[in-house]
Amino acid sequence: TKIVFMSHDGATTEVEAIDGDNIMRVALANDVDGIIGECGGSMMCATCHCYVDDAWAQRVGPRADGEEDMLESAACEVRPTSRLSCQIRIAAELDGLVIHLPESQT
């Protein structure tokens, strides 16, 4: 499943991800700058904050329980499309998903 990361300055990184994995882990595994994922995906840090591209916002599904609260700790502005990338599970129907990275995670 193809995932496209767009950095704050417009640089694009396209990666091939395994279904069932999550966006945070895929970013780290591919050295994508802009995602830290300090807590390892247990929704305890908000350093995996990302913005789902408008075209995909509905398709990735709703925020997880507790995700909203944790997002309040994100370093950058929280928008309607803000998600914790560790809570976005990759599936075949997300092929081509575009993820925008915030300017900073700290």
Ligand code: FES
């Ligand atoms: Fe910590 Fe996602 S990696 S909340």
